[in-house]
Amino acid sequence: MAEAMQGMxxxxxxxxxxxxxxxxxxxxLFLQSRGVRVTVSDTRTQExxxxxxxxxxxxxxxxxxxxxxxxxxxxxxxxxxxxxVPTDVPQLVKARALxxxxxxxxxxxxxxxxxxxxxITGSNGKTTTTTLCGELIASSS
Numbered sequence: 001m002a003e004a005m006q007g008m009x010x011x012x013x014x015x016x017x018x019x020x021x022x023x024x025x026x027x028x029l030f031l032q033s034r035g036v037r038v039t040v041s042d043t044r045t046q047e048x049x050x051x052x053x054x055x056x057x058x059x060x061x062x063x064x065x066x067x068x069x070x071x072x073x074x075x076x077x078x079x080x081x082x083x084x085v086p087t088d089v090p091q092l093v094k095a096r097a098l099x100x101x102x103x104x105x106x107x108x109x110x111x112x113x114x115x116x117x118x119x120i121t122g123s124n125g126k127t128t129t130t131t132l133c134g135e136l137i138a139s140s141s
Contacts, residue, residue, distance in 0.1 A: 011035035016073060018092070019082025020044070025052050027080055027105050032059050039076070041068050076100060080108050 013036055017028045020042040032038045039062040042049060046065045056063055064072050073079065073091040079102045081092065096102055110117055118137075120129050 010078070013037065013077040014039070014075060015078045015080060016041060016076040017080045017082070018042075018068070018089070019085040020049055020052055021082055021084055023105050024082040025056065027082070027108060028056060028061050029059060031080075031108075032061055038062070039064065039072060041065075041072055043067055070094065073100070074098065078103070080105060 010031060011034060015031050015036045015038055017024050017031070017038060017040045020028075020040055024040065024042070028038050028040050040056060041064040044065060046053065046063075049063075049065055053063060068089060068091045070091055073095045076095075079092070079095055079100060081087070081102060081104055083105065085092075092102055106119065118133055120126050120133065
């Protein structure tokens with residue numbers, strides 16, 4: 001399945017987005033707009049996620065709150081994990097052991113982008129480095 005998802009022809013696939021921060025919601029909406037059957041899962045309660053839930057439900061996205069169900073993770077073609085979700089969540093560990101593809105949001109985005117990508121990560125200096133890279137790219141054009 002990982003090979004099939006490489007080209008990201010995701011229409012009709014079942015994709016789970018784990019973590020409903022801003023980027024998780026954006027990933028879910030992005031995928032849904034491409035014909036994906038999206039489910040989202042978050043450990044926070046329905047009350048804590050209240051602002052996000054109506055938008056997701058209006059788009060036909062299934063929502064799991066208050067924890068991660070093992071079956072929710074097993075019944076997917078792809079799992080997309082938000083940056084704030086620990087990689088050792090038991091359901092993710094089991095999904096990987098079953099051979100299910102598990103990727104991060106940045107990898108998901110990279111599969112839809114055309115052209116070259118510059119990724120800047122780390123704890124300190126990202127803003128400065130990003131500014132410097134932008135100036136270098138702009139001056140080389």
